[in-house]
Amino acid sequence: MRFTPALATAATALVGSTxxxxxxxxxxxxxxxTIFPGATFTDASLRLTPEQVKFVSQKSGxxxxxPDIHVWRTNTGSWFFLDEVLxxxxxxxxxVGLDAKGAVCGVEILVYKESYGQQVQNPKWRAxxxxxxxxxxxxxxxxxxxxSGATLSSRHVMEGVKRILAIHETALAQR
Amino acid sequence: MKPPLPNAEARLRRAxxxxxxxxxxxxxxxxPAQLERAISRAFAAITHVQMVMSFHDPASxxxxxxxxxxxxxxxxxxxxxxxxxxxxxxxxVSEGRFDxxxxxxxxxxxxxxxxxxxxQPETNGSAICLLPGRRVRFxxxxxxxxxxxxxxxxxxxxxAVLRRAGVxxxxxxxxxxxxxxxxxxxxxxxxxxxKPGLFFPLGELRDGALATSALxxxxxxxxxxxxxxxxxxxxxxxxxxxxxxxVLARSAWLADALTKVVAVDPAAARPILARYGxxxxxxxxxxxxxxxxxxxxHVA
Numbered sequence: 001m002r003f004t005p006a007l008a009t010a011a012t013a014l015v016g017s018t019x020x021x022x023x024x025x026x027x028x029x030x031x032x033x034t035i036f037p038g039a040t041f042t043d044a045s046l047r048l049t050p051e052q053v054k055f056v057s058q059k060s061g062x063x064x065x066x067p068d069i070h071v072w073r074t075n076t077g078s079w080f081f082l083d084e085v086l087x088x089x090x091x092x093x094x095x096v097g098l099d100a101k102g103a104v105c106g107v108e109i110l111v112y113k114e115s116y117g118q119q120v121q122n123p124k125w126r127a128x129x130x131x132x133x134x135x136x137x138x139x140x141x142x143x144x145x146x147x148s149g150a151t152l153s154s155r156h157v158m159e160g161v162k163r164i165l166a167i168h169e170t171a172l173a174q175r
Numbered sequence: 176m177k178p179p180l181p182n183a184e185a186r187l188r189r190a191x192x193x194x195x196x197x198x199x200x201x202x203x204x205x206x207p208a209q210l211e212r213a214i215s216r217a218f219a220a221i222t223h224v225q226m227v228m229s230f231h232d233p234a235s236x237x238x239x240x241x242x243x244x245x246x247x248x249x250x251x252x253x254x255x256x257x258x259x260x261x262x263x264x265x266x267x268v269s270e271g272r273f274d275x276x277x278x279x280x281x282x283x284x285x286x287x288x289x290x291x292x293x294x295q296p297e298t299n300g301s302a303i304c305l306l307p308g309r310r311v312r313f314x315x316x317x318x319x320x321x322x323x324x325x326x327x328x329x330x331x332x333x334x335a336v337l338r339r340a341g342v343x344x345x346x347x348x349x350x351x352x353x354x355x356x357x358x359x360x361x362x363x364x365x366x367x368x369x370k371p372g373l374f375f376p377l378g379e380l381r382d383g384a385l386a387t388s389a390l391x392x393x394x395x396x397x398x399x400x401x402x403x404x405x406x407x408x409x410x411x412x413x414x415x416x417x418x419x420x421x422v423l424a425r426s427a428w429l430a431d432a433l434t435k436v437v438a439v440d441p442a443a444a445r446p447i448l449a450r451y452g453x454x455x456x457x458x459x460x461x462x463x464x465x466x467x468x469x470x471x472x473h474v475a
Contacts, residue, residue, distance in 0.1 A: 003454070006378045
């Protein structure tokens with residue numbers, strides 16, 4: 001183990017930084033190939049009916065923010081969902097792969113961003129993270145690379161996965 | 176500009192929701208396809224640890240021993256066995272300052288589900304009996320929670336899998352329990368103990384592990400006093416309030432578990448840290464960093 005401290009002496013005050021923390025792990029195309037290597041994808045995005053929205057909320061216990069669902073079908077009959085969760089301080093874009101039988105076969109985080117300012121609630125600010133392609137990489141603050149001390153809980157993402165399973169059940173399982 | 180070589184070495188950074196947090200893996204030094212395969216195996220290893228040591232899943236090893244081991248010996252998975260061996264050894268060395276049998280206290284505080292057993296007295300990690308054939312028996316009714324050690328162990332497992340796959344350098348970070356290996360230097364920031372949007376630069380870590388425990392997220396307010404996942408197992412009181420405790424050690428399970436020993440009793444922790452070749456730093460709300468060892472000679 002080798003450690004070089006930022007400051008050499010004991011009991012000194014450290015200077016804090018308040019910049020946000022953001023990482024882009026994968027573009028949408030990369031996430032598709034990570035979960036379903038070699039597959040081809042056809043956009044199968046859909047809008048849920050009010051009845052389906054009600055079913056999803058009841059079945060998953062997680063509120064649906066929009067009836068518009070971003071989903072692709074693979075050439076092998078699997079499904080690739082793109083979704084985002086917006087917590088009090090975090091914004092996470094993630095993808096869920098379901099096989100042809102509707103079982104989860106992959107969950108990948110595309111973008112993780114935490115902020116203690118107001119911008120996380122701003123739709124324009126959030127819009128910069130969606131629909132990213134390999135040609136338009138995100139500009140991020142790279143000063144803070146590794147954080148110790150609990151990162152935000154992944155509870156919202158796990159709730160999102162349950163929601164996607166319910167969406168599949170009500171809107172896609174019969175196809 | 177030269178075009179990239181077809182088999183060029185790559186750097187990959189991936190994250191998945193696991194262990195109740197966001198687990199990140201960074202790797203470099205092999206062709207992209209090999210790194211992808213290695214990362215996917217490392218995440219599978221973490222998923223396995225999560226599955227066998229989950230407090231919430233009734234089918235996990237942990238739930239099985241909590242249910243049955245007071246009555247009969249229960250055989251467990253190799254991963255669970257290793258974590259229990261580490262936990263028992265540290266309980267002994269720390270004279271009970273680390274103790275996995277604190278689950279009833281966390282249940283009483285509402286930090287773990289379920290109602291504590293009415294006849295279960297104080298914590299008693301020394302009643303965990305490890306028998307040949309990876310079998311576990313409790314000599315008294317106990318409820319274990321491996322939350323204070325299993326997350327670090329999962330990081331160690333992931334690193335072992337990456338190395339076995341031939342990855343020369345990388346990092347695994349499970350919500351602040353992180354380990355770096357190979358020729359990878361990781362600059363690390365630590366969160367302010369009570370203002371999670373504020374980060375302090377701690378230093379640069381190579382070939383080792385680091386874990387931080389603080390009440391930032393796990394703390395709850397109960398009856399006017401803050402209680403959190405940092406418990407003194409000897410008397411069931413909350414400890415480490417408004418402090419962030421970071422331990423540097425050779426492995427992540429050790430760093431993870433030693434943060435609890437330091438939280439309980441910083442002064443008594445010094446010889447225990449020294450015994451394991453570990454170091455600790457306590458950050459207070461003023462941003463003061465107090466190293467629990469002699470100041471280093473390095474100059475940043």
